Amino acid sequence: MEWLTQSDxxxxxxxxxxxxxxxxxxxxxxxxxxxxWLQTAGETLFCPGIPGSGKTILTSIVVDDITTRxxxxxxxxxxxxxxxxxxxxxQNTEDLVMSLLxxxxxxxxxxxxxxxxxxxxxxxxxxxxSFDEISGAIQSVATIFSRVFLIIDALDECHQSKLLTEMxxxxxxxxxxxxxxxxxxxxxxxxxxxxxxxxxxxSKRDIEMYLEGNMPQKFHQLQDEIKTSISDAxxxxxxxxxxxxxxxxxxxxxxxxxxALARLQKQSPGSGGDERIQILSQVxxxxxxxxxxxxxxxxxxARSVLSWITCAKRPLTALELQHAxxxxxxxxxLDEENLSRIEDMISxxxxxxxxxxxxxxxxxxxxxxxxxxxxxxxWFSDANNHIASICVTYLSFIVFESGYCQSDDEFKERLRxxxxxxxxxxxxxxxxxxxLTLRGxxxxxxxxxxxxxxxxxxxxxxxxxxxxxNYSRASPxxxxxxxxxxxxxxxxxxxxxxxxxxxxxxxxxNSGQTPLLYAAERGHEAVVKLLLDxxxxxIxxxxNSGRTPLLYAAERGHEAVVKLLLDxxxxxIxxxxDSGRTPLSWAAGSGHEAVVKLLLDxxxxxxxxxxESGQTPLSWAAESGHEAVVKLLLDxxxxxIxxxxTSGRTPLSYAAERGHEAVVKLLQV
Numbered sequence: 001m002e003w004l005t006q007s008d009x010x011x012x013x014x015x016x017x018x019x020x021x022x023x024x025x026x027x028x029x030x031x032x033x034x035x036x037w038l039q040t041a042g043e044t045l046f047c048p049g050i051p052g053s054g055k056t057i058l059t060s061i062v063v064d065d066i067t068t069r070x071x072x073x074x075x076x077x078x079x080x081x082x083x084x085x086x087x088x089x090x091q092n093t094e095d096l097v098m099s100l101l102x103x104x105x106x107x108x109x110x111x112x113x114x115x116x117x118x119x120x121x122x123x124x125x126x127x128x129x130s131f132d133e134i135s136g137a138i139q140s141v142a143t144i145f146s147r148v149f150l151i152i153d154a155l156d157e158c159h160q161s162k163l164l165t166e167m168x169x170x171x172x173x174x175x176x177x178x179x180x181x182x183x184x185x186x187x188x189x190x191x192x193x194x195x196x197x198x199x200x201x202x203s204k205r206d207i208e209m210y211l212e213g214n215m216p217q218k219f220h221q222l223q224d225e226i227k228t229s230i231s232d233a234x235x236x237x238x239x240x241x242x243x244x245x246x247x248x249x250x251x252x253x254x255x256x257x258x259x260a261l262a263r264l265q266k267q268s269p270g271s272g273g274d275e276r277i278q279i280l281s282q283v284x285x286x287x288x289x290x291x292x293x294x295x296x297x298x299x300x301x302a303r304s305v306l307s308w309i310t311c312a313k314r315p316l317t318a319l320e321l322q323h324a325x326x327x328x329x330x331x332x333x334l335d336e337e338n339l340s341r342i343e344d345m346i347s348x349x350x351x352x353x354x355x356x357x358x359x360x361x362x363x364x365x366x367x368x369x370x371x372x373x374x375x376x377x378x379w380f381s382d383a384n385n386h387i388a389s390i391c392v393t394y395l396s397f398i399v400f401e402s403g404y405c406q407s408d409d410e411f412k413e414r415l416r417x418x419x420x421x422x423x424x425x426x427x428x429x430x431x432x433x434x435x436l437t438l439r440g441x442x443x444x445x446x447x448x449x450x451x452x453x454x455x456x457x458x459x460x461x462x463x464x465x466x467x468x469x470n471y472s473r474a475s476p477x478x479x480x481x482x483x484x485x486x487x488x489x490x491x492x493x494x495x496x497x498x499x500x501x502x503x504x505x506x507x508x509x510n511s512g513q514t515p516l517l518y519a520a521e522r523g524h525e526a527v528v529k530l531l532l533d534x535x536x537x538x539i540x541x542x543x544n545s546g547r548t549p550l551l552y553a554a555e556r557g558h559e560a561v562v563k564l565l566l567d568x569x570x571x572x573i574x575x576x577x578d579s580g581r582t583p584l585s586w587a588a589g590s591g592h593e594a595v596v597k598l599l600l601d602x603x604x605x606x607x608x609x610x611x612e613s614g615q616t617p618l619s620w621a622a623e624s625g626h627e628a629v630v631k632l633l634l635d636x637x638x639x640x641i642x643x644x645x646t647s648g649r650t651p652l653s654y655a656a657e658r659g660h661e662a663v664v665k666l667l668q669v
Contacts, residue, residue, distance in 0.1 A: 001106060003119055005098040012082045015357035016060035021213045024206040025054075025061040033198040038066075041147060041175040044168070046192040048184050049200030052239030052365055055181040056082065058200055059153040062179060066149050077142065079103035080151035083158040093162040094131050100150060101138040107145075114140035132624070132658055135166055139173065148176040156182040157366075164191055201236040210238060211245060219248065222257055229261040239365040243283050246351035250290065284371045287350040288379065294348060301325070301340060302348040305361070307380035309353065310372040311387060313427045315360045318342045323420035327390045329441060332398050334418075385435040391428035392445040394420050395455045403450035404457055411457065425458035429488020438492040446481030446493060447500075456484060456509075479509045486515035486531070489524030498534060505537050512544035520549035520565070523558035532568060539570050546577035554583035554599065557592035566602060573604050580611035589620030593628045600636060607638045614645035622651035622667065625660035634666060641667055 028034055037045040049055045063080050070076040079100040105115050114137040118129050129137075142148050150167055170176040181200060182188045202210075208227045219226055226248070234240040244264055251257045291302045304325055308316065316324070325345075326338040345361070346353055354364050363369045372379060399418065405411035415421060432442055445451055456479040482503045485493040494515075497503050506514050516537050519527040528549075531537050540548050550571045553561040562583075565571050576582055584605045587595040596617075599605050608616055618639045621629040630651075633639050642650055655663040 001102055004102040007099050020057050021210040023209050025058050027203050042171050044178040044195045046195055046197050047181045047200045052237035053200050054202050054238040055200050056153050075146040077104045077107055077145035077148040083154040097134050104141045112141045142174040150176050151179045153181050155180050156185045156188050202238045204231045207231040207241050233264040287352050290350045298348040305345050307383040311383045313430050317359045318355050318361050319419045320423055321361050327394050329389050329393050384431045388428055388431035389439050389441055391424035392442050394424045396445050396451050400451050400454035403453040425455045429490050432490045443496050452481050480507055482515045486519040486527050489527050491526040494527050494530050514541050516549050520561050521552035525560040528561050528564050540572045548575045551583045554595050555586035559594045562595050562598050582609050585617045588617035588629050591626035596629050596632050607636055616643050619651045622663050623654035627662045630663050630666050
């Protein structure tokens with residue numbers, strides 16, 4: 001189960017349900033639409049709502065209601081996901097469907113054979129299953145149950161089309177009931193045409209109940225006035241009600257409270273999207289005015305907390321943020337006496353920030369995240385430069401001077417004792433890449449080989465996701481500062497290192513990768529050009545798995561990088577990796593139409609090249625259902641549509657097995 005995914009939707013469910021004000025949401029459970037959805041297999045219930053209307057809390061109410069109803073019925077499968085508004089670093093479609101698969105499989109007394117087969121097929125090779133394999137497994141597991149309920153909150157915050165198609169397939173083929181919430185976004189609502197629809201909008205009674213349960217005692221005498229004024233002003237937005245209630249915290253006298261309530265009445269969200277955004281902006285700007293009106297130390301702490309939450313590349317735990325805030329540029333070790341208390345970090349932020357049950361520090365609502373990201377240059381113009389410096393300062397601490405950990409236990413202890421180590425190693429380069437100028441401490445860090453080794457070890461371990469064993473043997477050694485700068489695509493750092501004349505542009509890590517290989521694999525066009533312009537790079541250098549820069553770029557669909565490499569006239573376009581696959585084979589199998597066209601236009605590729613399994617580029621494209629690529633290959637007039645793999649499979653056989661109807665039609669000529 002842990003190999004499938006480490007995400008735990010149950011923890012999120014507990015956290016969201018805990019925030020529910022008792023009694024709220026009953027109107028939804030009593031609605032005809034919800035009752036009909038419960039009783040009819042294969043039904044979909046789509047519930048859109050405006051931001052802050054309580055969609056996520058209501059989803060937790062639905063999950064709780066269903067699990068309570070079928071608590072003693074093992075024949076009913078229930079799975080749910082809460083899509084995250086943060087960058088989808090670990091919430092791509094595959095991860096979300098894996099989470100649903102894990103939950104359904106956990107409901108069985110023994111491991112379903114389809115899941116065991118998936119595990120056996122990939123764990124030894126340290127690979128991850130394709131979406132088609134995951135889809136087949138969840139379809140298989142769904143057949144075990146008499147009823148299946150699938151709940152997706154905030155569909156608009158993830159890769160909706162592919163995920164929704166999978167849910168609709170489960171509904172059509174297995175009779176699964178699908179429940180979805182989303183904001184009002186046209187490309188989402190259009191996908192639910194002619195399906196049952198029920199808008200989520202906090203009732204006035206629900207908001208009043210929420211206000212009653214969260215109102216400070218000092219407002220007791222004005223309780224009715226506050227309830228009426230705020231519930232009228234927020235127009236069905238729970239989150240805005242909470243923000244408005246918090247905005248009264250610094251009001252002392254009844255007159256001050258009534259004056260504030262009168263101003264709120266003038267800021268009713270109404271129904272207009274632009275007006276709502278303007279009002280929310282006013283709310284967050286007012287919160288910033290309150291923050292800036294604090295004593296200097298409180299103001300500085302609040303702005304630091306908000307800048308980190310706004311600009312961080314992934315959510316930070318409270319402990320990580322504590323350590324980040326405690327670092328000053330130039331430090332050589334962490335000063336424990338400089339750690340801020342979590343309570344202080346939250347209290348100075350005027351109600352904008354909270355710590356959830358998983359100890360993640362975040363904004364109270366995604367509209368705050370959106371607001372501060374959109375206005376980042378106004379509030380935190382130098383944040384990325386500062387964060388990059390803090391990260392490399394942390395990675396340059398004396399504790400990392402020993403370089404690479406020689407054992408798993410030593411590495412685990414390093415992670416435990418240095419909570420910010422993981423984030424700093426993984427993200428310093430992303431922050432550095434977004435700066436206008438590069439600070440000297442970044443170059444100093446990249447020129448210290450031992451510290452580069454310590455950083456690269458943490459970087460490689462987490463990249464392997466669920467492979468949490470054999471840290472010391474799995475991580476790439478011999479990475480240099482140039483490798484790291486190329487990996488992250490920090491053009492200014494690469495240029496600075498090249499100008500020193502002291503770097504080996506063809507140096508290899510123990511995985512056999514050169515700086516050019518890293519840059520090509522990750523699509524960093526500017527860095528690839530810098531390296532090529534040196535005239536010293538081995539453009540056909542191979543990694544330990546036999547992959548060249550061109551092959552990596554083709555596999556990942558980095559069109560601009562592929563063009564740069566081809567334009568040199570020096571690349572081996574037919575170079576094969578250890579599995580016998582060419583750049584064209586990988587590009588075709590991954591569905592990168594533009595790259596396939598670039599390769600075909602050279603007139604130098606063998607469109608019938610076979611790998612060790614006997615599969616051609618056409619076979620790979622057909623198996624994955626890439627219609628446009630299949631058409632490109634067929635249009636060359638040089639492919640054998642009846643070519644057979646070592647197991648006797650034709651492209652048509654692969655396409656038919658996976659249900660790719662459009663590809664099957666193309667191949668039936």
